[in-house]
Amino acid sequence: MGGLRATSFSSIFFWCLVFLFLVSSDLVYAYKERGTAESINLNHTYIVQTSSLPPSCVCRNSTTGHTNRKHLKVVHRHGPCSHLDQHKIQVPNLTQILIQDQLRVNWIHSRLAKSLGQDAFQASTTTLPTKWFTGSYVVTVGLGTPKEDLTLVFDTGSDLSWTQCEPCADGCYDQQEPKFNPSSSTSYSNVSCSSVQCSRDIKIDCASSTCVYGVSYSDGSKTRGFLAKERLTLTSSDELDGFLFGCGQHNDGIFGREAGLLGLGRGAESLVSQTAQKYGSFFSYCLPTLCGSTGFLSFGSGGGTSNSLKFTNLGQHADEPSFYYIDIVDISVGGQNLNLPSSLFSSQGSVIDSGTVFTSLPKTAYAALRSAFQQQMSNYLTKSPPAPFDTCYDLSGYNTVYIPKITFLFGNNVNVDIVPEGILVESATEYCLAFVGNSDENRGATFGSYQQQKYEVVYDAAGGRLGFGAGACD
Known part of the structure; x- marks a missing residue:
C-alpha cells in the first residue's frame, strides 16, 4: 500500500513538473511576443503572420488595373500569372539575380559618372553563369498588320524597343510566341542609313542602305538587326503607326521566353518619346508581387487608377x-x-x-x-x-x-x-x-x-x- 502511494505521488509530481514546464514555456513565448510588440510603435509597424511567409504562389485575377481597357496587363516574368513556359528555361536564383542587379547598378553608375565628368566607374568583372536579361515584368503587345502578339519585358532604363525577327540569319534564342515575320506584314518598312533616326547612338553598320542597329546590356546580353518602322498595337483601341523598333537578327544571351524588350526610357527612340504628342510623355504602371496577381501599364494622363x-x-x-x-x-x-x-x-x-x-x-x-x-x-x-x-x-x-x-x-x-x-x-x-x-x-x-x-x-x-x-x- 505504501509502495502504491509512493508510485502515485511520484507520477503526480512528474506530471506537475511537465505542466509547469509547458505553462512556463507558453509564458516565455507570450512574453517574447508581447515584449516585441511593446518595444515598437505599432503605428509604424507591419504585423505579419508567419504562415504567410512565404506567400502561396497562385495566380489570382486582379480586381484593379488591367480591367481598364486602356491598360496593358503586367505580370512577373517568373510569377504564377506568366504564360511563359518556365519549364523550358532556367529560372535565376537569388544569387544570380543579385549578380545581375549589381551589374546593372554598376552600368547606371558608370553612365552617370561619365555624364557628370567624373572618373569612369569600374564595373565588377563578375559574370553570370549564363547571361540573364535585366527586367522582371512583361506585357503583351501587337506588332504588324495583321498584328502578331508578342510578350516583351518593359524597361524604364532602356530606350530602343526590339523583338526577334525572321529569318534570324545570325541566330535567335527560343521564345514562347512565333518570331515576328516582317514579310507577312503590310505596314513594315526598314529605316535607311540616311535617315535622321539612324542615329550614331544605335547605328553600327549599313546593309544595302538599311540601318543596322546594335544594343548591349549591363549583363553582357546584346541584340543586333535592322532598324525598322511598324504598326504597334497597345490595346484593341490604341494603335501607333510608324513605330521605330529593332528587328533583331542576332540576339546573344539567354533572355528567357519573352520576345524582346519595350523601352520606356526618356531617350529619343523610346516608346514614351515616340508617343509624346499622343500621350504627353505620361505613363504609369503597377508592379504586382512575385506571388501576387497582375498589375498594369497604361499611357496617357487618363489611365491612372489610384485615388x-x-x-x-x-x-x-x-x-x-x-x-x-x-x-x-x-x-x-x-x-x-x-x-x-x-x-x-x-x-x-x-x-x-x-x-x-x-x-x-x-x-x-x-x-x-x-x-x-x-x-x-x-x-x-x-x-x-x-x-x-x-x-x-x-x-x-x-x-x-x-x-x-x-x-x-x-x-x-x-x-x-x-x-x-x-x-x-x-x-x-x-x-x-x-x-x-x-x-x-x-x-x-x-x-x-x-x-x-x-x-x-x-x-x-x-x-x-x-x-x-x-x-x-x-
Missing part, C-alpha cells in the same frame, strides 16, 4: 537623359527619420528603375538603414546572411512577426511606405533585409522594382513629376 496619388519632383540630367531621376530626401525606419545628409542622394543623382530589382543605397545611407532596422528587430534570431545581404533572420519560431515600416521621404512632402513584401526577401530558410549598399560612397541610389511593388508609379516626364499611389494592384 491616393502624390507627386514628387522628377529630375533630369541633360548629358544622360534616358534615366528617370528621383528626389530622395530621407528614409525612416519604424517612424524614426535617419536624418541623412541630402548630399548623399544629390551628388550624382538617384534613379528609379524598373530593371533593377533591389534598391541600392549610398554606403552611409545603407549603414544607417541597416543599423536602425537591426535595432528594431533585435528580438529575432539572426542568421548568417548570403552576400551581399548582411541582415537576415530566422522567423520559424514565431506565429507573428513585427516588421518596422521603411518609408522613403521624397521632395514635396511625399512619403512612400514600402509594402511588407518589399522589406524582406526569402533566402533558403531565412528572411533578409531587401536592400543593398553601394561599395562607393559617391554613387547615388537606385530605387528598384522590389520596393515599388503594389504602388501605381506615375511618370509625368513633360510635367517633371513622379507620382505614387498605394494599393493599385495585388
Whole structure:
C-alpha cells in the first residue's frame, strides 16, 4: 500500500513538473511576443503572420488595373500569372539575380559618372553563369498588320524597343510566341542609313542602305538587326503607326521566353518619346508581387487608377537623359527619420528603375538603414546572411512577426511606405533585409522594382513629376 502511494505521488509530481514546464514555456513565448510588440510603435509597424511567409504562389485575377481597357496587363516574368513556359528555361536564383542587379547598378553608375565628368566607374568583372536579361515584368503587345502578339519585358532604363525577327540569319534564342515575320506584314518598312533616326547612338553598320542597329546590356546580353518602322498595337483601341523598333537578327544571351524588350526610357527612340504628342510623355504602371496577381501599364494622363496619388519632383540630367531621376530626401525606419545628409542622394543623382530589382543605397545611407532596422528587430534570431545581404533572420519560431515600416521621404512632402513584401526577401530558410549598399560612397541610389511593388508609379516626364499611389494592384 505504501509502495502504491509512493508510485502515485511520484507520477503526480512528474506530471506537475511537465505542466509547469509547458505553462512556463507558453509564458516565455507570450512574453517574447508581447515584449516585441511593446518595444515598437505599432503605428509604424507591419504585423505579419508567419504562415504567410512565404506567400502561396497562385495566380489570382486582379480586381484593379488591367480591367481598364486602356491598360496593358503586367505580370512577373517568373510569377504564377506568366504564360511563359518556365519549364523550358532556367529560372535565376537569388544569387544570380543579385549578380545581375549589381551589374546593372554598376552600368547606371558608370553612365552617370561619365555624364557628370567624373572618373569612369569600374564595373565588377563578375559574370553570370549564363547571361540573364535585366527586367522582371512583361506585357503583351501587337506588332504588324495583321498584328502578331508578342510578350516583351518593359524597361524604364532602356530606350530602343526590339523583338526577334525572321529569318534570324545570325541566330535567335527560343521564345514562347512565333518570331515576328516582317514579310507577312503590310505596314513594315526598314529605316535607311540616311535617315535622321539612324542615329550614331544605335547605328553600327549599313546593309544595302538599311540601318543596322546594335544594343548591349549591363549583363553582357546584346541584340543586333535592322532598324525598322511598324504598326504597334497597345490595346484593341490604341494603335501607333510608324513605330521605330529593332528587328533583331542576332540576339546573344539567354533572355528567357519573352520576345524582346519595350523601352520606356526618356531617350529619343523610346516608346514614351515616340508617343509624346499622343500621350504627353505620361505613363504609369503597377508592379504586382512575385506571388501576387497582375498589375498594369497604361499611357496617357487618363489611365491612372489610384485615388491616393502624390507627386514628387522628377529630375533630369541633360548629358544622360534616358534615366528617370528621383528626389530622395530621407528614409525612416519604424517612424524614426535617419536624418541623412541630402548630399548623399544629390551628388550624382538617384534613379528609379524598373530593371533593377533591389534598391541600392549610398554606403552611409545603407549603414544607417541597416543599423536602425537591426535595432528594431533585435528580438529575432539572426542568421548568417548570403552576400551581399548582411541582415537576415530566422522567423520559424514565431506565429507573428513585427516588421518596422521603411518609408522613403521624397521632395514635396511625399512619403512612400514600402509594402511588407518589399522589406524582406526569402533566402533558403531565412528572411533578409531587401536592400543593398553601394561599395562607393559617391554613387547615388537606385530605387528598384522590389520596393515599388503594389504602388501605381506615375511618370509625368513633360510635367517633371513622379507620382505614387498605394494599393493599385495585388
